[in-house]
Amino acid sequence: MWRWLHPYAKGEATYRLLGRWLPWLTGSAVLTLAVGLIWGLLYAPPDYQQGDSYRIIYIHVPAAIFSMGTYTAMAIAALIALVWQIRTAEWAIAAIAPVGAVLTFIALFTGAVWGKPMWGTWWEWDARLTSELILLFLYLGVIALYHAFSDSRTGAKAAGILALVGVVNVPIIHYSVYWWNSLHQGATITKFEKPSMATSMLIPLLICLLGFALMTAAFVCQRLRNEILRQELHRSWVQQELDQ
Amino acid sequence: MSFSGWNEVINMGGYGFFVWLSFGVTLAALAALMIHGLITRRSLQQQSKLQQQRQQRLARRKQQERSR
Numbered sequence: 001m002w003r004w005l006h007p008y009a010k011g012e013a014t015y016r017l018l019g020r021w022l023p024w025l026t027g028s029a030v031l032t033l034a035v036g037l038i039w040g041l042l043y044a045p046p047d048y049q050q051g052d053s054y055r056i057i058y059i060h061v062p063a064a065i066f067s068m069g070t071y072t073a074m075a076i077a078a079l080i081a082l083v084w085q086i087r088t089a090e091w092a093i094a095a096i097a098p099v100g101a102v103l104t105f106i107a108l109f110t111g112a113v114w115g116k117p118m119w120g121t122w123w124e125w126d127a128r129l130t131s132e133l134i135l136l137f138l139y140l141g142v143i144a145l146y147h148a149f150s151d152s153r154t155g156a157k158a159a160g161i162l163a164l165v166g167v168v169n170v171p172i173i174h175y176s177v178y179w180w181n182s183l184h185q186g187a188t189i190t191k192f193e194k195p196s197m198a199t200s201m202l203i204p205l206l207i208c209l210l211g212f213a214l215m216t217a218a219f220v221c222q223r224l225r226n227e228i229l230r231q232e233l234h235r236s237w238v239q240q241e242l243d244q
Numbered sequence: 245m246s247f248s249g250w251n252e253v254i255n256m257g258g259y260g261f262f263v264w265l266s267f268g269v270t271l272a273a274l275a276a277l278m279i280h281g282l283i284t285r286r287s288l289q290q291q292s293k294l295q296q297q298r299q300q301r302l303a304r305r306k307q308q309e310r311s312r
Contacts, residue, residue, distance in 0.1 A: 041267075042245050046257060053259035056266045063270070102277045109273075110266040117262050215274070222281045229288050233295065242292040 011228040012237050014088050018221045025221055029214035036207030044201050056114040058205060061188070062212035064107035067135060068170050070100035070216055074142070075167040078160035090156035091231060093163060094146050095224035099216055101139035108132055119183050127176035128184040131169060138166040152231065 040058035047054040074096040081089035111129065112122045123129065146152075146159035177186050188197050197205070232238050247253045256263045 037267075041263075042247065042253065045246050051259060052257035053262055055256070055263050059266060059270045098277065098280075102273050106270050106273055109269055113262050113266045113269075117259055219277060219281070222278075223284075226281060226284045226288065229285070233288065233292055239292050239296055242289045 011088065011091075011232045011235075015225055015228045015241075018225050022218060022221045022225070025214055025218035029211055029218050032207060032214055033211035036204050036209075036211050039204035040201075040208060044204050045198070047201075050118060053114065053117050054201075056110050057201075058208045060107060060110040060114060061205060062209045063103045063110065064132070065209065066212050066216050067100055067104040067107050067132070068173055069213075070096055070103060070220075071135060071138070071163075071170055072167065074100060075163050075170075078163040081156060081160050082164070087231070088228075090153070090160065091227040092220075092224055093142065093156060093159050094227050095220050097139050097142045097146070097159075097163075098223065099219040101136060101143065103212075103216065104132065104136040104139060108136065115183075124183050126182045126184065127180035128173065128182050131173040131176050134169055135166075135173060138162070138169060142166075 037058055041055055044055070046052050074093055077089045077092040077096060080086055081093060108129075111132075115124070116122050142159045142163050145162055146155045149155035149158065174187075176182060177184050229238050229242065254260055254264070
């Protein structure tokens with residue numbers, strides 16, 4: 001297996017592999033999201049307590065779940081980069097962080113807009129909301145550190161350390177609704193028991209989750225390809241690639 | 245469909261503003277992320293072109309010096 005993986009430590013092989021994946025990821029993400037969101041917006045039944053406002057769940061929950069999932073992926077890339085010094089992993093940190101930051105922003109924003117009619121407030125300094133806001137700052141910190149040094153390897157190392165230290169925040173976000181009294185409701189689907197949601201609402205949510213996963217992967221592909229080109233701009237294969 | 249007409253879809257049972265605001269801002273944020281990626285590639289293309297021109301200029305100058 002390690003022999004099979006080895007060429008992907010080099011930029012060009014990874015760039016080509018991602019290029020083969022990108023159109024499929026993009027196409028399937030657009031298709032899945034269109035089905036899931038239209039189903040959720042128009043065809044799922046209204047909630048008996050929250051009426052139609054609950055439809056925000058179809059972007060809020062996938063964005064929130066993948067804001068944490070993406071962070072975990074970034075921390076794994078940082079671990080690989082710090083332990084094995086693999087440059088592709090360093091670049092993955094830079095590729096993943098902006099995508100995660102946008103997902104976190106979406107989770108926070110849709111949460112606030114959902115909170116206004118349901119809780120009567122846009123924002124509350126409670127555990128779940130605050131820890132998710134810290135996640136946004138961690139992402140921004142990783143991006144800033146990565147670009148803060150004229151030597152990009154130093155920047156990647158600094159960003160990687162922050163990414164690894166910050167991973168402690170991920171379980172805090174997940175368990176915050178159990179550890180502290182919170183306005184935020186408990187887990188609906190990310191638990192081991194039966195999901196506490198009607199099937200007619202759950203199926204479009206699962207489709208949206210799949211769509212967000214594919215979309216996140218497509219964005220990371222796009223940005224990692226760009227980062228590989230940026231780092232290897234002086235190589236002849238990059239010049240040939242960009243001349244087309 | 246759980247609505248009987250587009251007016252009801254826009255109204256969202258009185259929550260239209262909140263539902264469509266969250267969907268709109270989400271779409272805008274994702275579009276911005278995608279456009280930023282495309283712009284980055286375009287600017288890399290320009291940088292690569294400049295670099296190639298510089299290399300060619302250097303090579304030409306070296307040749308001139310040698311022929312002198």
